[in-house]
Amino acid sequence: MADKDILARLEAAIAARRAADPSSSYVASLNAKGLDAILRKIGEEATETVIASKTGEREAIVHETADLWFHCLVMLSWHGVSVADVLGELERREGRSGIDEKASRK
Numbered sequence: 001m002a003d004k005d006i007l008a009r010l011e012a013a014i015a016a017r018r019a020a021d022p023s024s025s026y027v028a029s030l031n032a033k034g035l036d037a038i039l040r041k042i043g044e045e046a047t048e049t050v051i052a053s054k055t056g057e058r059e060a061i062v063h064e065t066a067d068l069w070f071h072c073l074v075m076l077s078w079h080g081v082s083v084a085d086v087l088g089e090l091e092r093r094e095g096r097s098g099i100d101e102k103a104s105r106k
């Protein structure tokens with residue numbers, strides 16, 4: 001079972017690598033290319049996650065979802081939004097049915 005603190009460690013690693021040498025850091029190279037490059041990768045990885053899910057191959061689903069989550073963390077870091085902000089939003093929604101939430105918006 002993986003350690004749930006990996007998200008916090010990965011967030012710290014991404015923050016630390018943003019200003020590194022792009023020739024030795026993928027995070028730095030992506031940041032150097034700019035937000036559009038980060039968003040393109042999220043789009044690619046989201047598509048690959050969908051394809052993996054359609055194949056039903058467990059290993060591919062895990063691999064592509066990890067790629068997607070990683071690139072979302074790079075995007076959050078770009079905007080200075082923390083993992084805690086996103087986890088806090090999920091926590092805020094905890095226990096409230098999506099059906100009820102949607103009905104309350106009408």
Ligand SMILES: N=c1c2ncn([C@@H]3O[C@H](COP(=O)(O)OP(=O)(O)OP(=O)(O)O)[C@@H](O)[C@H]3O)c2ncn1[C@@H]1O[C@H](COP(=O)(O)O)[C@@H](O)[C@H]1O
Pocket residue numbers: 010013014017024025026027028066067070
């Ligand atoms: N978790 C990851 C991680 N997941 C995926 N990737 C990289 O994401 C890239 C894009 O994945 P693709 O499958 O699309 O590969 P690709 O087609 O070669 O990529 P492109 O040419 O399209 O950019 C690959 O180079 C992967 O190695 C990651 N790179 C880094 N990390 C973490 O980030 C930390 C800092 O990394 P560096 O900035 O490289 O030091 C690392 O210690 C890791 O913990």
